[in-house]
Amino acid sequence: MIRARRIAAAQLxxxxxxxxxxxxxxxxxxNLPAAPDLAPQTEEGDLWAAECVATFGSDRRxxxxxxxxxxxxxxxxxxxxxxxxxxxxxxxxxxxxxxxxRVRASGVLHQGSRAMTxxxxxxxxxxxxxxVDLPFSGIQGNGTESGNE
Amino acid sequence: MSKHGRxxxxxxxxxxxxxxxxxxxxxxxxxxxxxxxxxxxxxxxARCYLTTSSVxxxxxxxxxxxxRGNLPLGLLTDDGHLLFLTEAPxxxxxxxxQRVRVRGLATANKQLLQPQVxxxxxxxxxxxxxx
Numbered sequence: 001m002i003r004a005r006r007i008a009a010a011q012l013x014x015x016x017x018x019x020x021x022x023x024x025x026x027x028x029x030x031n032l033p034a035a036p037d038l039a040p041q042t043e044e045g046d047l048w049a050a051e052c053v054a055t056f057g058s059d060r061r062x063x064x065x066x067x068x069x070x071x072x073x074x075x076x077x078x079x080x081x082x083x084x085x086x087x088x089x090x091x092x093x094x095x096x097x098x099x100x101x102r103v104r105a106s107g108v109l110h111q112g113s114r115a116m117t118x119x120x121x122x123x124x125x126x127x128x129x130x131x132v133d134l135p136f137s138g139i140q141g142n143g144t145e146s147g148n149e
Numbered sequence: 150m151s152k153h154g155r156x157x158x159x160x161x162x163x164x165x166x167x168x169x170x171x172x173x174x175x176x177x178x179x180x181x182x183x184x185x186x187x188x189x190x191x192x193x194x195a196r197c198y199l200t201t202s203s204v205x206x207x208x209x210x211x212x213x214x215x216x217r218g219n220l221p222l223g224l225l226t227d228d229g230h231l232l233f234l235t236e237a238p239x240x241x242x243x244x245x246x247q248r249v250r251v252r253g254l255a256t257a258n259k260q261l262l263q264p265q266v267x268x269x270x271x272x273x274x275x276x277x278x279x280x
Contacts, residue, residue: 050233050261051236053235053256054263110199
């Protein structure tokens with residue numbers, strides 16, 4: 001009698017565990033994107049010019065100068081630097097406040113989060129998140145071709 | 150000031166002086182050991198390379214236009230490692246898909262390379278590029 005009760009209890013707990021797994025796993029599986037590697041991700045941190053990271057440019061204006069010259073920039077956060085695959089001049093216009101600006105980028109990460117193809121960009125300006133206009137982020141940059149030749 | 154007050158003040162000064170270098174070094178700790186290096190490879194336009202693995206041939210014109218539009222460039226080494234160049238891409242547009250030798254400052258994790266001297270391989274010999 002006692003043995004039969006124990007078996008019934010074990011079966012019941014097994015069914016409960018399986019039900020819990022199915023209830024949890026079902027929706028999770030259904031929400032998986034068709035191409036997980038292309039799922040947009042978001043990075044948030046301080047905007048830095050790549051040059052200032054490479055040279056430890058502690059000058060507050062280092063990032064501003066470099067980005068204005070079209071040099072690449074990215075997000076520095078928790079010991080990681082994510083290079084944003086954009087024209088640096090777009091990043092230079094991300095916020096009118098003093099650097100480093102706080103930015104949030106959404107896009108596809110590459111090479112273990114070393115670089116990001118950016119879909120959308122926001123900057124924290126005077127306490128408000130403002131969307132940065134990406135004039136044309138197609139294959140050929142912003143299309144202006146007005147470099148520093 | 151009491152003895153306890155002085156001790157507390159001394160401790161506070163000691164803590165602040167100990168924290169200050171950590172604050173400055175905290176930035177350096179992010180990428181410790183940045184050093185001068187010389188790396189050889191091919192200049193690629195980063196976004197196309199990372200999304201399509203395109204390097205040269207049909208991609209050359211697109212890479213050139215993209216570099217002129219200031220999309221970041223990278224140096225692809227023979228063993229397939231990619232370092233992002235910190236120089237303004239439009240200044241290096243003529244070098245896309247070319248084989249180059251770059252002397253400069255690289256981050257310890259080999260993510261970024263700040264070029265100081267670039268030489269391009271043309272007709273079998275290395276020619277220095279003005280930066």
